[in-house]
Amino acid sequence: MSTERIVRIVAGLFVLLSLSLGVEGSPLFQSSNWLWFTAFVGANLFQSGFTRFCPLEMILKKLGIKQSCQ
Numbered sequence: 524m525s526t527e528r529i530v531r532i533v534a535g536l537f538v539l540l541s542l543s544l545g546v547e548g549s550p551l552f553q554s555s556n557w558l559w560f561t562a563f564v565g566a567n568l569f570q571s572g573f574t575r576f577c578p579l580e581m582i583l584k585k586l587g588i589k590q591s592c593q
Contacts, residue, residue: 525588525589525591526584527591528591529588530577530579530583537564538561541558541561542557542561545558545560
């Protein structure tokens, strides 16, 4: 699996998890403050689309995970 694919999976997992913890209708609801984490993940994805700077991708590269095929 490539770093790009892992980043997408982790980002999606974080968004779904933080929404399930932050939306009042959810059976896992804890606090609406979890929605700030959702916003942080979205902002990071947005900026990485322009700057190509992604901390998780850098960590995965150092761990030896291959980059996407070019």
